[in-house]
Amino acid sequence: MEHKIKMIGLDLDGTLLTDKKELTARTKAVISRTLSQGIVVLVATGRPWMGIPEELRNFPGMRYALTSNGARVIDTQENRVIEEHLLSPRLALKVLETCGKYDTLQEVYFDGQGYAPADKMASVERYHRNPSMCEYMRNTRIPVDNIAELVKEENRGLDKVQALFADMGERTQAWTELREVGGLELVGSLKYNIEINAAGVNKGTGLVNLGKMLRIKRGEIMAFGDGDNDIVMLKEVGIGVAMANAEAKVKEAADYITMSNEEDGVAEAIEKMVLRV
The missing domain is CATH 3.40.50.1000 (HAD superfamily/HAD-like)
Incomplete structure (x- = not known):
């Protein structure tokens, strides 16, 4: 053809x-x-x-x-x-609150740049299974003290939120909760993550x-x-x-x-x- x-x-x-x-x-x-x-x-x-x-x-x-x-x-x-x-700061904060109840490494993207909590980045191997992905995270994310506070300070739309889960049962629970929020698009390109964008x-x-x-x-x-x-x-x-x-x-x-x-x-x-x- x-x-x-x-x-x-x-x-x-x-x-x-x-x-x-x-x-x-x-x-x-x-x-x-x-x-x-x-x-x-x-x-x-x-x-x-x-x-x-x-x-x-x-x-x-x-x-x-x-x-x-x-x-x-x-x-x-x-x-x-x-x-x-872009994802609204209100929804982003709801996502961070929901995923924050579980053992996760969460990150947010503003203007094409990823930000992640410095304390969780120190133990990134707990959340990423591939050593090359751990290295990728270390080389490309800007560590911050608190990403929820960053979202509040910026108070504007962001590209995406991602959560990496240490426990797959918790990932399943979080996915169910996030689906009930509304206004979100959920995918998981890795078996242990949830990527959250604005709906559509x-x-x-x-x-x-x-x-x-x-x-x-x-x-x-x-x-x-x-x-x-x-x-x-x-x-x-x-x-x-x-x-x-x-x-x-x-x-x-x-x-x-x-x-x-x-x-x-x-x-x-x-x-x-x-x-x-």
């Missing part, structure tokens, strides 16, 4: 990046070749802007970035936010809206993902590609399943379906 793809959205963790949070030489080469053909390539991630690896933030030809699950879409060339859907915010809507701005049709968009926060995106676009390491429900939402993130699955699918290598 022929597909004329004009835009490709790439999830990061478990998709574009290896388990060590690295971008392989092959994948970089394929992205560069794709961009050289006039195809828009962008990251579509739950991470805040400052949590995206520097080599991707400065990747030649990669102009756009969809961050915080679609809460903030950025034009890096013009250094401006072209779309944002997701990668799929963000990617399709960017396509409209660029006069790219839904059917001309391809997207890659592996986690819960990628499901809507894979369903919304013309070709949704799940990684071999993706959760079963993500694979069910996809049109195509490629190799794993440890096997250059993104590069493999782009070469086969877009570049025709």
